[in-house]
Amino acid sequence: MAAELLACDWGTTNLRAWTLDGEGAVIAQRDFPLGVSRLASGEAARRFEAEVRPALGAHALPAILCGMIGSNIGWTTAAYVDCPAGLADLAGRLTVAAEGVRIVPGLRCDGIAGAPDVMRGEETQILGWLAQHPERRTGRHLVCHPGTHAKWVLIEDGRIIRFVTAMTGELFAVLGEHSLLKSDAPADDDAAFDEGVAAAGAGDALAARLFSARARVVGGQAEAASTPSYLSGLLIGAEVAAVPVLLGAAPSQVALLGDPALCTRYARAISRTGVEAEIFDGEAAAIAGLWALYAG
Amino acid sequence: MAAELLACDWGTTNLRAWTLDGEGAVIAQRDFPLGVSRLASGEAARRFEAEVRPALGAHALPAILCGMIGSNIGWTTAAYVDCPAGLADLAGRLTVAAEGVRIVPGLRCDGIAGAPDVMRGEETQILGWLAQHPERRTGRHLVCHPGTHAKWVLIEDGRIIRFVTAMTGELFAVLGEHSLLKSDAPADDDAAFDEGVAAAGAGDALAARLFSARARVVGGQAEAASTPSYLSGLLIGAEVAAVPVLLGAAPSQVALLGDPALCTRYARAISRTGVEAEIFDGEAAAIAGLWALYAG
Numbered sequence: 001m002a003a004e005l006l007a008c009d010w011g012t013t014n015l016r017a018w019t020l021d022g023e024g025a026v027i028a029q030r031d032f033p034l035g036v037s038r039l040a041s042g043e044a045a046r047r048f049e050a051e052v053r054p055a056l057g058a059h060a061l062p063a064i065l066c067g068m069i070g071s072n073i074g075w076t077t078a079a080y081v082d083c084p085a086g087l088a089d090l091a092g093r094l095t096v097a098a099e100g101v102r103i104v105p106g107l108r109c110d111g112i113a114g115a116p117d118v119m120r121g122e123e124t125q126i127l128g129w130l131a132q133h134p135e136r137r138t139g140r141h142l143v144c145h146p147g148t149h150a151k152w153v154l155i156e157d158g159r160i161i162r163f164v165t166a167m168t169g170e171l172f173a174v175l176g177e178h179s180l181l182k183s184d185a186p187a188d189d190d191a192a193f194d195e196g197v198a199a200a201g202a203g204d205a206l207a208a209r210l211f212s213a214r215a216r217v218v219g220g221q222a223e224a225a226s227t228p229s230y231l232s233g234l235l236i237g238a239e240v241a242a243v244p245v246l247l248g249a250a251p252s253q254v255a256l257l258g259d260p261a262l263c264t265r266y267a268r269a270i271s272r273t274g275v276e277a278e279i280f281d282g283e284a285a286a287i288a289g290l291w292a293l294y295a296g
Numbered sequence: 297m298a299a300e301l302l303a304c305d306w307g308t309t310n311l312r313a314w315t316l317d318g319e320g321a322v323i324a325q326r327d328f329p330l331g332v333s334r335l336a337s338g339e340a341a342r343r344f345e346a347e348v349r350p351a352l353g354a355h356a357l358p359a360i361l362c363g364m365i366g367s368n369i370g371w372t373t374a375a376y377v378d379c380p381a382g383l384a385d386l387a388g389r390l391t392v393a394a395e396g397v398r399i400v401p402g403l404r405c406d407g408i409a410g411a412p413d414v415m416r417g418e419e420t421q422i423l424g425w426l427a428q429h430p431e432r433r434t435g436r437h438l439v440c441h442p443g444t445h446a447k448w449v450l451i452e453d454g455r456i457i458r459f460v461t462a463m464t465g466e467l468f469a470v471l472g473e474h475s476l477l478k479s480d481a482p483a484d485d486d487a488a489f490d491e492g493v494a495a496a497g498a499g500d501a502l503a504a505r506l507f508s509a510r511a512r513v514v515g516g517q518a519e520a521a522s523t524p525s526y527l528s529g530l531l532i533g534a535e536v537a538a539v540p541v542l543l544g545a546a547p548s549q550v551a552l553l554g555d556p557a558l559c560t561r562y563a564r565a566i567s568r569t570g571v572e573a574e575i576f577d578g579e580a581a582a583i584a585g586l587w588a589l590y591a592g
Contacts, residue, residue: 112505112511114512116514149507152504164507168503170475170476171471177474179463180466195409204499204542205460205462205541205542207463207534208535208539209408210467211408211413211462212409214463215412216409216411221411239501242501242504243504245500
């Protein structure tokens, strides 16, 4: 079948592009090191036409883009849509960046302490996940999208009601690189991860619980090489214990959507709290979401 | 009155030394950039004799040292004493580093998730504070020693029962230097500090609450220059809300002991929780503690 759409998930560090056929199935896929943080002002449009379209043989196709490309450091600003919002709300608010090129708006809701909370890109994956699973378009569902800035998203009857962002991935990175807990060891020790989850308690007093990552090594109870795994368990454990409460959700089930390896770690932590965790592929959801927003 | 004791608070980054008279009053004081993190193995003894003693005219005086100089990267290891412990317990366990030079042991107690918690240096300030305030040697008291690694210490009838370390100062430093929240602005905006304290809630879900520091700026509600103050309030607010609970203390009063400027920030956050905060000078307490441990 001929290509009908050029679909792009264009984030801070990377651009992933697919050509899709008339049923939304992938024909070709390419990655580009063109994340918006690497682009000068005005560069996005030029490189999209000069590099992305030719590489996928997509010169004349309509294009739809989601992610940070719609932010004020991207191609053009696609204004946020306020929650609650569903597929039709976002499909009706696409921003035209150039002829044949539309950008998905981000989502905004009331956040902590009167500040807004925002997302750009995850909303497309969530809408795609709903498109992939018609049975989830009714009732209440809790989705977690782990990452540098994890998103916990409450869905009711197919619309995103509200969400909370947690900087867990960024905390893990800065503590692992720059603090007393820094280490070059991989975070691949499941037993230490589980110890970290247990040490997270109810997700309170994190600054104190973090010190246990140091104390267990100084006290001779653990090898220093297990610190990244323990730290990962502690931070993810604190997030899964406390963030759903903050969101006002008391789930019996969490749908994890995103990077499969990271989702597996979250599922491990969530399952220890007695909550069921299901894992869904973020890339497939992004493609489904871009197609659904295009097909409207 | 003639000098009777050379008293030193010898920490990770700095060495502060005093000569004290026969009543424990300061005769002279000098600082040295000889923190243990800057010393090669074996260097402490040599530089103490070659620089510290001559600078204070203290060639023949008995010396007592507290702090990280008693750790395994210091002069010689002064083994930890387990809690509960009071002045007599520590005074009876001084470690002889060289002729006329004794080191105060650190304190250890059971910490989070089976790991030990430890301190080196703060115990001397706390025992000194008790020596300065005879009326505090009975009953139950909660002391907070803010810093890179803040210590919350529960005292009963003059003995340190247990304590918890919180890495709040380190979190503030690594987030302010290396994360999305990095900023060169000073943390001197009281209104933003108070907003941060309010956003800390009960000290749960810190990774989510931290995102509000970004969102309030992106959302146009605050200037980026207020981020360090907000972050300081958020982290200290989360600590003062949750760590006393973790320690099993529900105080009506907290004694803050340490750097006066930092204690003032903590007092501001604590007072918003309805708890009374008193501030005591950490340096005076360290001197009183070293003298009390010497005088036994």
